[in-house]
Amino acid sequence: MGTQAVFSASVKGATTMNVVVLGAGHMGRYAAIQLAALPFVHDLVIGDLDEEGARSVAETLGRKARPAHIDATNRDQLKAVLEEADVVVSTVGPFFRIGAAVLDAAVQMGCHYVDICDDPAPTLELLSRDATAREAKVTAIVGAGASPGISNLLALKAIEGLEEIDTLITGWGTGGQEDDPEEEPSHRGASAAVEHWVSQLVGPIPIQDDGRQVQGKPMAPTSIRLPGSAPITAYTVGHPEPVTLPRYFPAIRHSINVFDMPRAVVVLLEETIRSVTSGRLSVSEASRQLTGALYDGQIGPGGMRGAVRAGAAAARERVTGKDYLPQIFALATGRRAGRRETRATALNGYIPGGMAAATCIPTTIMLTMLAEDEIDRRGVFAPEAGVDPDRFFARLAPHIVRDSTSDGEGPVRFLNE
Template identity: 45%
Template sequence: MGRVAIKTLLGTRTFGSITIADRALEAARQFAYELGDPRVKVIGLDVNDAADLDAALQGADVVISTVGPYYRFGTIVLKAAITNRTHYLDICDDWQPTVDLLALDDEARAAGITAIIGAGASPGISNLLAVKAAAELDRVDTLHTVWGTGKRSADDDVAENSAVLHHFLAMLIGHIRVHREGALVDVRPLQRLRIDYPGIGRVPVHTIGHPEPISLPRHFPTLRHSVNAMDMPRGIISVLRSMTRRIEEKSIPFDDAVAYLGKVFAQSDTLGFGAALKEAARFTWGAGVEIITRKKYLPMLSAYAEGTLHGQRVRVGVSMRGEIPGGMASATCIPTAIMAEMLMAGEVDRRGAFAPEAGVDPDRFFRRLTPFTTMPALEGSLLRTVRAEAV
């Protein structure tokens, strides 16, 4: 993730010096050597060493933290940034540490720094899509962010990335926090709801633990409902339900479930004939249901809003017309680099700790993002906005 942010920043003249701070010093040096840019420096750093972390941040204009998991390291880096009066961005997509990071708003503001929490894809792009969707209404009461579609880039290698799968599964265990009936509540994940997306129709999606429902109600006080949801094939949802249930019943260790899920995503199974039959049955059943019901899919990343416009109930969908090539890392950290550039250019002037919707201008952001997408520059706006009366 961090490598993409660095490469993106090097493509501009915004920063005269970029320091890679990593515990894996030799790997960082090798990466810097491959970049071949004299602006890049490398230091060894374990963020658990407070003195070394302070020394690394002294004199820096901004720090981009891609150190995970954020429930362990998120507030450590931000508190050090506050102490050293260094602007801060991260790609935190855990809802629990997001609560803790946003709680440092007063301290960040007092230090005169900007800390953008969740400056990636989801959260990040998704939050700014939500801002654009809400702007189509006089009053917004429902604001959901959705990702998925069962389509992924060949560059992602999700099945081989145990860290991604570990985090993904963790967001489906226990309880998650959503905004319901005007209040934050803790509920079970994988709850099904249907989104009546304009131009597509009613699409079943499933809830997952994510930061957007934590931050969006802070910016939109009229909100009654907000969740983050995934739009996945029914067979995948069935497997996820099975894995999370077995983890909570302690019939399978968490790491074994992560490994198994990797094999499912890779469409291979070496865990035994019986397990293969069970998962094959789940996939077959899910695929059959989708054929019968003619399931539709939402855009890969979208925001959906409901509210009133000129006294009428209206629903709105906003998505990107082009994709960011390069897989998950590019989709996540190109936005991070863009927000860092906006911050240094004076286009983000709010101080404190906040999510992108509270301080990043979506129009400026998406204009900067367009050249990194598959949409030709001459085709107009990167965004596709659809609106219809609520039924």
């Protein structure tokens, strides 16, 4: 039912769309706010296991929004709520436990699917449903956020025209920004994202090495030099980009994902990892303490001590005198016409509003592109396989605030040598 509703006519005309947002936490709430503002969204269901949480979100969004009690692990509940939906936007995790169940229900009900999955293992599980989704004429975009999402499309611009691709690095971080006045000070809902981050730093991570998918080391210091800039140390982390980009572009020989943060945050992460690998704390326990340290400057009893206690306050302040990598970027080295080239792409500024804005604005844009027939691929795929980067960045441009690194007028900054 959903498939015909979305694609029966252009949304620019009279066609409307029924959307389900799964998750009423930090990300789901921001996604719902963005989606409620779209004129073609007729009915917006905010579903969560916590019905009160879903109701509190829906009540702020006007008549088109309504709450629903949904257990994403309950197939019958999922199918019932998706029966009248054209698209489901999944922000609920962990994706390794819930992602496939939501996608399977969406495909069965003929409902399109967009998510913000940033975990490589569930990404592969979701991509394995490609043939089934294509047969059902369903479009499912996996990782439609900042990283993955924006980073994948920046990577497309970085490798454009290269005949050989030696290395492709995607990355993300603070961009060296001062405290964002539009970012919510509360860390309500942020602990789940921190727990995912920690889980991708305590074990082997998938990377592309010499044309093969292998297991690499997380938190490995990596020197990143963007053209025209001095080298900056970043750190490897488990993410979908090194898994999906070589899948669609097999010419990529080496690929990793890295992050760049103030040294005080790195100290917190290193101590967090030691607390887990030593068995002192579980991933969940360490993540809760890291969340408290990053947002409140508080450390729980029996947990991270020493350097963490000294670094917690500094983690919330900008570290002066340090160069930072852009908020989101891609760096490629390769050859064109036999000549070696190094190319980097980055947002030409930054997206204000913190992690939720940087993640959910791209989600909303991709859903709009799907509704307006700018994405016509069926099946399950990552953004680089079905989203036109130029059209995407044109839509993202109004959300980008220029800063001291901005160059030119476009939404993407290009650095080549």
